[in-house]
Amino acid sequence: MKRVYLDHNATTPLDHRVFEAMKPYLVQHFGNASSPHRYGRRAQQALEESRETVAHTIGARSGEIIFTSGGTESDNLALRGVAHAQGRGHIITTAIEHHAVLRTCAALEGDGFTVTYLPVDNQGRINPDDLKRSIRKDTILISVMLANNETGVIEPISEVSSIARNHGIPFHCDAVQAVGKIRVDVNALGADLLSLSAHKLYGPKGIGALFVKDSMRLDPVMTGGHHERGLRAGTENVAGAVGFAHALHIAINAMDSYHTKISSLRNKLESEVLQRIDHVTVHGAHAQRLPHCSSLGFSSVEAESILLHLDLRGIAASSGSACTTGETEPSHVLTAMGLSPEIAQGTIRISLGRGNTEEDINYALDVLAYAISSLRGISSQWQAIEKRAL
Numbered sequence: 001m002k003r004v005y006l007d008h009n010a011t012t013p014l015d016h017r018v019f020e021a022m023k024p025y026l027v028q029h030f031g032n033a034s035s036p037h038r039y040g041r042r043a044q045q046a047l048e049e050s051r052e053t054v055a056h057t058i059g060a061r062s063g064e065i066i067f068t069s070g071g072t073e074s075d076n077l078a079l080r081g082v083a084h085a086q087g088r089g090h091i092i093t094t095a096i097e098h099h100a101v102l103r104t105c106a107a108l109e110g111d112g113f114t115v116t117y118l119p120v121d122n123q124g125r126i127n128p129d130d131l132k133r134s135i136r137k138d139t140i141l142i143s144v145m146l147a148n149n150e151t152g153v154i155e156p157i158s159e160v161s162s163i164a165r166n167h168g169i170p171f172h173c174d175a176v177q178a179v180g181k182i183r184v185d186v187n188a189l190g191a192d193l194l195s196l197s198a199h200k201l202y203g204p205k206g207i208g209a210l211f212v213k214d215s216m217r218l219d220p221v222m223t224g225g226h227h228e229r230g231l232r233a234g235t236e237n238v239a240g241a242v243g244f245a246h247a248l249h250i251a252i253n254a255m256d257s258y259h260t261k262i263s264s265l266r267n268k269l270e271s272e273v274l275q276r277i278d279h280v281t282v283h284g285a286h287a288q289r290l291p292h293c294s295s296l297g298f299s300s301v302e303a304e305s306i307l308l309h310l311d312l313r314g315i316a317a318s319s320g321s322a323c324t325t326g327e328t329e330p331s332h333v334l335t336a337m338g339l340s341p342e343i344a345q346g347t348i349r350i351s352l353g354r355g356n357t358e359e360d361i362n363y364a365l366d367v368l369a370y371a372i373s374s375l376r377g378i379s380s381q382w383q384a385i386e387k388r389a390l
């Protein structure tokens with residue numbers, strides 16, 4: 001059976017070049033980077049070179065990169081780290097963040113912090129004026145994602161960071177989905193803290209980083225040895241760091257050709273879906289978006305049924321973030337955009353990757369058109385729509 005992977009926002013395959021770069025640090029140069037002997041020094045050298053590469057690709061200095069286990073931990077360290085260093089106060093974030101931010105904010109509310117969740121418009125964008133109005137004397141942190149994991153919509157980060165800077169409030173940006181797909185520079189974005197994750201850009205799972213501007217005061221979340229400037233205890237994942245740096249390097253070098261290829265595939269997918277299938281919405285179509293990502297809402301069908309049809313024909317896509325698979329509630333992102341529960345529940349996310357071809361898109365279009373027509377054929381809701389149209 002033909003297999004087509006269209007779920008690159010959930011994770012990407014490890015690039016074989018990245019795997020080759022990592023191998024020596026799993027087998028031969030296996031030392032603990034904190035050990036003073038030759039084995040340790042070799043590992044330490046690779047770790048610091050990787051830190052330098054990661055820093056360089058986002059316009060940071062190597063001392064500002066803290067390696068973590070991934071995006072979730074980076075978000076936790078940013079939010080909990082700032083909050084606990086301050087002891088009390090108010091945090092501003094958005095209603096459409098990843099659960100790594102939202103559930104951390106909820107936990108901080110339980111610890112006595114207050115949190116404002118900014119709304120978004122029907123394209124999934126926050127309004128910087130809402131941010132200005134939400135700032136209080138005790139606001140200690142603003143956290144806004146660069147690009148949304150369900151829709152790919154890009155937030156007005158420069159405006160957010162300039163508001164934060166004018167008020168002297170630290171700004172954290174979750175750039176997990178954006179890094180490797182669009183240019184991310186901490187200076188251009190004006191971020192004080194920025195989360196990254198390797199497995200979204202053909203690197204290994206279990207490694208990520210938090211950019212922490214030198215002037216930032218953070219409490220560690222993990223305590224133990226004095227690793228990572230005392231901000232993240234635990235024996236360093238050297239092979240992971242090497243893989244992460246290698247994957248970033250490859251992604252940055254191939255960015256322009258990737259962008260051209262992937263956006264033309266995504267545009268083909270969307271325009272043909274709209275031509276071939278009635279009652280479809282492309283969420284966030286009027287906003288600036290990541291080039292590879294498409295959120296498609298089909299009326300009168302359940303996303304889970306569409307995904308089952310696709311899976312039976314070898315196509316992998318998703319109904320939202322992978323972390324919410326199995327949840328029956330409509331996506332908090334689509335709900336925040338004001339979509340009806342019916343459209344939110346009929347929404348699938350297609351996220352393309354380097355390996356996808358025009359043939360994959362043609363196959364996916366055929367399978368999708370067949371799936372929607374079969375499902376609508378047995379949907380009483382759809383029959384009512386058709387009757388009204390007559």
Ligand code: PLP
Nearest residue numbers: 070071072098100149176177197
């Ligand atoms: N933030 C965003 C926007 C994400 O999309 C994800 C993962 O999907 C995360 C954070 C969590 O990253 P990780 O899977 O590396 O923990």
